[in-house]
Amino acid sequence: MRYFEELFHTLEETTKTNEKVNALIQYLSSVPDEDKIWMIAIFSGRRPKRTISTKNLRLWAAEKSGIPLWLFEESYHIVGDLSETIALLLPPPKIEVQKSLNDWIQYIISLEKREEKDQMDLVYNAWDSLNTSGRFIFNKLITGGFRLGVSQKLMVKALAQFAKIEPNEIALKLMGDWSPLTYNFETLLSSEQNEGSDSRPYPFHLAYPLNELGDLKENPSDWYAEYKWDGIRGQCIFRKGKYFLWSRGEELITDKFPEFASFIRSVPSGTVLDGEILPYKEGSVLPFHHIQTRVTRKKITAPILKENPVAFRVYDLLEWKNKDIRSLPFMERRNLLDQLFNSIDASLPLQLSPILSFSSFEDLIKLRSSSTENGSEGLMLKNKYSPYASGRKRGEWWKWKIDPFTVDAILIYAQSGHGRRANLYTDFTFAVFSENGELLPFTKAYSGLTDKEFLEINHWIKKNTLERFGPVRKVTAELVFEIAFEGIQESKRHKSGIALRFPRMVRWRKDKVAAEANTLEDLHLLLKKGK
Amino acid sequence: MGLLINTAFGLYCPQADVYLDPWKPVNKAIISHGHADHARWGSVSYLCTTSAAPVIKYRLGDINLETMAFGEEKRINGVSFSFHPAGHILGSAQIRVSYKGEVVVFSGDYKTVNDGFSESFESVKCHTFITESTFGLPIYHWTDQKIVFNEIEEWCSNNKKNGHLSILYAYSLGKAQRILQGISENAGPFYTHGTIEAVLKVMRNQGISLKNTIQINENTTRTELLNGLILAPPAAQNSNWLKKFEPVRQGIVSGWMALRGARRRRNADKGFVLSDHADWKGLNDAIVLTGAENVFVTHGYTDILSRWLQDKGLNALPLETNFEGDEIL
Secondary structure (H helix, E strand, C coil), X not given: CHHHHHHHHHHHHCCCHHHHXXXXXXXXXXXXXXXXXXXXXXXXXXXXXXXXXXXXXXXXXXXXXXXXXXXXXXXXXXHCCHHHHHHHHCCCCCCCCCCCHHHHHHHHHCCCXXXXXXHHHHHHHHHHCCCHHHHHHHHXXXXXXXXXXXXXXXXXXXXXXXXXXXXXXXXXXXXXCCCCCCCCHHHHHCCCCCCCHHHCCCCCEECEECCCHHHCCCCHHHEEEEEEECCEEEEEEEECCEEXXXXXXXXXXXXXXXXXXXXXXXXXXXXXXXXXXXXXXXXXXXCCHHHHHHHHCCCCCHHHHHHCCEEEEEEEEEEECCEECCCCCHHHHHHHHHHHHHCCCCCCCEEECCCECCCCHHHHHHHHHCHHHHCEEEEEEEECCCCCCCEECCCCEEEEECCCEEEEEEEEEEEECCHHHCCCEEEEEEEEECCCCCEEEEEEECCCCCHHHHHHHHHHHHHCEEEEECCEEEECCCCEEEEEECEEXXXXXXXXXXXXXXXXXXXXXXXXXXXXXXXXXHXXXXXXXXX | CCCCEEECCEEEECCCCEEECCCCCCCEEECCCCCCCCCCCCCCEEEEXXXXXXXXXXXXXXXXXXXXXXXXXXXXXXXXXXXXXXXXXXXXXXXXXXXXXXXXXXXXXXXXXXXXXXXXXXXXXXXXXXXXXXXXXXXXXXXXXXXXXXXXXXXXXXHHHCCCEEEEECCCCCHHHHHHHHCCHHHCCEEECHHHHHHHHHHHHCCCCCCCEEECCCCCCHHHHXXXXXXXXXXXXXXXXXXXXXXXXXXXXXXXXXXXXXXXXXXXXXXXXXXXXXXXXXXXXXXXXXXXXXXXXXXXXXXXXXXXHHHCCCEEEECCCCCCCCCCC
């Protein structure tokens, strides 16, 4: 596992793409095939099944470190990462043992069928034979989620160089439902069709945010405009009489949306559609939270289906008559898509995302400003001649969102952050005044300020703490921040009666005092307008 | 703690009318060491150790400063004050205060391991111990400094091989001298930022022997620097100081580097875990060794360390200070 540790540290230490790619290639050249494929799996979120609960890990680690559980939890709160906390707390190893990444993963998998007592002994054994860095990786392998900056793009680049295969081909091979338990490194990269490749999705083409129309230098007639739908990006795959639905996060979510299974009646086999899963009822798009319910619930029951109806709104065609047509210009793909829709049963929740007509960029500005009325969050601008690229590609697809809402709110609670921000107060709760002068908390926000600003605010927080509840500090209601957000909803859970979507701090309004912040009434006005 | 009370100006001894490390100007200040959060400007008179004095004078200017050697005693209105090595930086002291048989020790900042440069920490028996807790969490345990210096030397030599300059960020007072003292001559020549060179000069003038260093100036070339190691204060990290010498590799030498979160926040290429504060074990050992029944915990994880000490049967309480958390680099 030494090589994997090294790779992990290098990836974490450098921000330079080239160095990351080199580290990945270096790793691939140094380890046996089974360690190669596990690395790819881990960094693309395909970790082995969890065999030990985090609750047990915490208990065992506290016991082994000779500290009470409360002190373990306090330490965890400050470190912000469970695996790291455990690695730092444990006493030094007895004897360090070198095993490969694959060996350790097999060790972890083998824990599943053991009695709890044996599991504990085996975990203690592992901890006793690894140093701090090794333990950290071992714990991560159990708890999953490396959350490291290895984008799919980066992995593709490294593998393409290492295996001397075209990047696009690699990207395709890495998609979909595979696991090192069923695939080995050779079959993963081989040109043969693999088992399970029927379900394999294409890498999604992602858009860049457009800040101003100046970024679109070309002629308006080179562009198609569509609304930007605010749902979940999905890919519908119809192959060999079977149907699969993938999310952008490369999760197979077919079972979460059973109503889409009926598409198979209308869509011919050998077709792949790219589109948006939208909360939708009787001709209109519903608020986003309806779709969250669908994704987060383990079991999709009949009442959930009924209360959270959805539709799939298609905007691209990637495979047609069993052929990968991603290299065709968007214009042609769109033509084929229109043809397909001529024969779609209109009673199905399967819709075409309309192309909006415009003749000048001024028209676009108007379209964008009215986009919320149609339940969208702005516009998508796609070059008519663009192929369907893998990943993010600049200049061909732009997303042009409406400007977010903003309010000025008052900081009332602060809590220290996690991970990169451990040790700093970065998790803030904000309030506004109600009509009778009561301060009502209505949102939390974490991001949006610079490290320097955070330091300054931290200093202020320490001097202006009124009360402490565990890690939380109540501070003097004095500082005003501008909070931006994407949407506002009614919420029965909050005393303020509202909930925000994607709230973040835009700036510290040093020019404002608490009395000049927005009020609850302002927020309720926004709520009415948002509808 | 009648002998010492916590005031808006800092710890105060009413009987002697003296403040310990006050953070606002007072009449009489006794200073544990020269770091800016302990030695503040504006008081009428100061008392510190003989070896800490030159730097404090350099930093605070023309002040009314009296000095005393470690172990000597000074009586003020019946209260006896003495300095005892804290092992934090050169000249850093714990301040022992005793009156009518009651003994209180204010630790200042301290570390229990010998760094080979500062006067080695000395445990002082007392009834009440006021301890710092900068790294007062069980996640912090320091490795032997020899291992850390080896890591630094290896990192430098790798950088050299790849044509990258090596720059280490370290506090100009304390860490910089500890590194110079502990690192192999082979990692040199050692180039310095002006802030660090100034402190080194003060120490050389007081007769402390330190490795040779070269201050970087506008004529320094990249080729020269590539052969050696650059030492700079943390504040220089975000300045344009080294722009013209790119590509550089930046390492930070600090106890905070033990956490991945802190490493990433500081945006350095490499973090080296080396601290001039006691780790969890160091704090616990030091507290037990004083034999104190009462412990006040200040500067750091005050709540957590106090609760832990209470669990162990000690009379422990957090002591809030105005500058808590300032040392988060």
